[in-house]
Amino acid sequence: MLTIVRGWINRYFSQEEVVLLTLLLLAAMVVLATLGGVLAPVLAAVVIAFLMQGMVQRLVSWKVPHWVAVTIACLVLVGTMVALMLVVMPIIWRQLVRLFAELPNMIDRGQELLLLLPEQYPRLITAQQIDEIFNTLGSELGNMTQTVLTFSLANLPILAAVLIYLVVVPILVFFFLKDSDKLLRWCAAFLPQHRPMLRQIWYEMNDQVANYVRGKVIEIAIVAVVSYAAFLLLGVNYALLLAVAVGLSVLIPYIGAAVVTIPVAAIGLFQWGWSSEFFWLMFAYGIIQLLDGNVLVPILFSEAVNLHPVAIILAVLVFGGIWGFWGVFFAIPLATLAKAIMNAWPTADHQAEWQAREAALSRAEQTEDVSN
Numbered sequence: 001m002l003t004i005v006r007g008w009i010n011r012y013f014s015q016e017e018v019v020l021l022t023l024l025l026l027a028a029m030v031v032l033a034t035l036g037g038v039l040a041p042v043l044a045a046v047v048i049a050f051l052m053q054g055m056v057q058r059l060v061s062w063k064v065p066h067w068v069a070v071t072i073a074c075l076v077l078v079g080t081m082v083a084l085m086l087v088v089m090p091i092i093w094r095q096l097v098r099l100f101a102e103l104p105n106m107i108d109r110g111q112e113l114l115l116l117l118p119e120q121y122p123r124l125i126t127a128q129q130i131d132e133i134f135n136t137l138g139s140e141l142g143n144m145t146q147t148v149l150t151f152s153l154a155n156l157p158i159l160a161a162v163l164i165y166l167v168v169v170p171i172l173v174f175f176f177l178k179d180s181d182k183l184l185r186w187c188a189a190f191l192p193q194h195r196p197m198l199r200q201i202w203y204e205m206n207d208q209v210a211n212y213v214r215g216k217v218i219e220i221a222i223v224a225v226v227s228y229a230a231f232l233l234l235g236v237n238y239a240l241l242l243a244v245a246v247g248l249s250v251l252i253p254y255i256g257a258a259v260v261t262i263p264v265a266a267i268g269l270f271q272w273g274w275s276s277e278f279f280w281l282m283f284a285y286g287i288i289q290l291l292d293g294n295v296l297v298p299i300l301f302s303e304a305v306n307l308h309p310v311a312i313i314l315a316v317l318v319f320g321g322i323w324g325f326w327g328v329f330f331a332i333p334l335a336t337l338a339k340a341i342m343n344a345w346p347t348a349d350h351q352a353e354w355q356a357r358e359a360a361l362s363r364a365e366q367t368e369d370v371s372n
Contacts (some may be wrong), residue, residue, distance in 0.1 A: 017192055017194075017195050017196075017197050017198060018197065018345070020191070020192065021197065021198065021341070032323070040165075041164075041165050041168045041169050041172065042172060043326075044165070044169055045168075045169045045172030045173045045176055046176060047213075047326075048077065048169065048173050049172075049173045049176035049177050049180070050210070050213065051213060051214055051217055052073045052076075052077060052173065052177060053177065053180070053210070054210070054214055055069075055072075055073045055076070056069045056070055056073050056177055059072060059073070066178075067178065070174060070177045070178045071174075073177060074170055074173060074174045074177070077170055077173060078170050081166060081170070085166070088240070091240050092240055092241055092244060095238045095240060095241040096241055098238070099238050099241065106266070106270045109270060110270075197344045197345070200340075200344045201337075201340050201341060201344050204340045204343075204344075205333075205336065205337055205340055208333075208336060209333045209336065209337075212332060212333055212336075213330075213333065215300035216250070216251070216300075216329070218300055219250050219292070219296060219297065219300055220247045220248060220250055220251070221247065222296060223246060223247045223249075223250055223288065223292055223296070224243045224244055224246065224247025224248075225243070225247075226288055227242070227243040227246040227247065227285075227288055228240055228243035230284045230285075230288065231243055231281075231284075234277065234280060234281055234284065235277075236267065236268060236271065236281060237267055237271050238267060242263065242264055242267065245260050245263060245264075246260050246264070246285075246288070250292065251328050251329055252316050252328060253309075253312055253313075253316075253332075255313065255316070257289050261285070264281070264282075264285055265282060268281040268282065311335055311339075312331070312332060312335065314335075315331040315332060315334060315335035316328055316331040316332075318331075319331040319334050319335075
């Protein structure tokens with residue numbers, strides 16, 4: 001048994017780079033688990049800076065000085081945050097409070113409709129079972145409504161923390177964008193000089209994750225805006241709240257659209273009943289989902305994520321359960337990173353390929369140095 005274990009360790013953990021990567025992954029998990037709340041502004045700033053790097057690079061390609069491009073990107077960020085806080089969030093909050101206040105009436109109307117089922121299918125369900133279900137649901141929703149109505153008084157510390165983040169995060173984003181090259185060189189100084197596996201993982205993930213994250217943010221914004229325009233045109237109640245939900249639903253492939261269909265259909269049904277307006281709403285919602293999946297996604301995501309649907313769903317469940325919203329948002333990039341690490345993990349077959357690739361990279365770097 002010891003011989004087998006020793007052979008397995010020698011096969012997969014015999015290189016300095018592998019041990020370093022393992023330690024880095026373990027350290028990252030420990031830091032996120034223990035100091036995730038404290039470092040939340042820094043992590044948020046890193047994510048936002050990563051998203052806005054494309055804007056900075058585009059402005060630089062237009063002959064704009066780097067510091068001017070960084071300043072413009074940060075001004076866009078601050079303007080977006082101010083617009084969200086002063087315009088969008090108050091509307092969403094008012095609609096959310098009104099929705100929770102009207103939920104009891106919606107439940108009563110739904111109960112009236114479902115009470116017709118025992119008359120048609122008495123062997124499957126009884127009126128007493130429906131009453132028990134709705135009594136429990138009404139009690140839970142009553143508690144949720146009270147929580148929403150008293151949020152502003154009971155959560156002042158949270159609101160204060162949000163205000164602090166609104167100041168700290170833009171400052172961190174500015175310095176991350178301004179000194180990104182220096183920070184990357186500083187991090188690379190702690191790594192081994194000979195690092196073919198880390199190079200392979202970095203090159204495989206850099207463009208793919210950048211395209212995915214930026215494309216996903218653009219997709220959320222486009223789907224939310226188009227949905228809001230369609231709902232507003234149709235006169236749907238809680239149009240902005242539903243549009244935000246539809247936009248965020250694209251975070252979870254295969255599941256998000258199906259889940260958000262329920263509140264969209266429920267609000268349309270309670271507002272209009274089985275009428276032509278309800279069917280127009282569902283038709284418009286179906287067109288939005290169809291265009292998103294067949295037109296918008298192929299345009300935005302230049303590099304498809306080569307993951308099996310089962311792997312994507314498992315990644316969403318696992319990382320979402322660990323890190324909440326950000327875990328769901330980065331589920332596919334994290335799953336892609338795990339796949340890249342498994343593909344790059346050293347085996348006997350990789351050695352010759354890595355040596356050739358490392359030699360080619362070294363020659364390219366030497367040629368670039370000579371030309372400079």
